[in-house]
Amino acid sequence: MVIAKNSIFGEALNFFITDSIKIAILLVAIIFFVSFLRSYLPPEKVKKVLANRFEFVGNILAAMIGIVTPFCSCSAVPLFIGFVESGVPLGVTFSYLVSAPMVNEVAAVLLLGLFGWKIALIYVVSGVVIAVVTGVIIGKFKLEGWVEDYVWKIKAGSTAVEDTKILAQRIKEARQYTFNLFKNIYPSVLLGVLLGAFIHGYAPENFLASLAGKGNIFAVPLAVLIGVPLYSNAAGTIPIVKALIEKGLPLGTALAFMMAITALSLPEMIILRKVLKPKLLSVYIAILTVGVIFTGYLFNWVM
């Protein structure tokens, strides 16, 4: 079958193949690197680093460590209790809790592959800033009373976790993790790239510019709202967002959308309700939402 290079279909196909190969290589390389690095930073160690830290410095440190930490929402509760129990200030714990899921390596890889390093960096830096701000605010207002009372009664154990791994074992575990994660997310990445390729080929130029352009002040909050239920699918969504940007979706709006996907995940909120009283959970969600929307407006305005 011969496909004319300049046909719309040919262009969409070309777009699909290039992007899917590029992303596959980047995903494998970066997930491997991050999970290897992570084996040196287990939460047990992070807890020790952050315990009894001064606020602010602690917040920044927590947010930075959060970048390389993965986040399974099922670990949120034990992690939260373990941190506050061992003297990590509440605000610092929150900085970590925000940064860990929001700045995840899969989202960063996709941004790097599809948009280039500048956008990927902006995404990571904005995530860290929001994490620090959220933690500092929660720390300032001394909201410890809004944490469920039973949390303070639990006595955290101190059973030592294996940390004498040899290099070969770290590499093996990182390889295993990379393989599993890749297998899980790559199908949705492919689907996203496929949809993106078709939008790229077939959607009319600038069709979003009038609808969701910078002129529409509701576009950013709306994008955040749409992003909330999509939490599990950052991998599949980002390639579509790229195509939408080409069709006139402003960058800030797109950025807010992507952050909402990773940071404001519904299941995580439900799990956190176990340790946070409704008031504190609302404060947490409110700060995050405002932070993400603000980032969206900021980049629409700057770029």
Next chain:
Amino acid sequence: MEIQVFGSGCPTCKKLYEMTKQAVLENGLNFEVKHITDVAEIVEMGLLRSPALVIDNEIAVAGRVPSTEELKEIIARHNM
């Protein structure tokens, strides 16, 4: 031998529980595998990551799901 899988009930945790049961069986052993989902117990164990495999009060695996082969090896090592 006391084998416990700690996890707050997420799919990954259930997977480790099922795999551990399978590994015990494949090792030809007859131990009960306990699935502990109570957050207080998880924290009291000193765990920050789930899922985790604890054998005789020693944390063998935390925050990841090893392969069935590795699980069998870990269980065999503790059974000696």
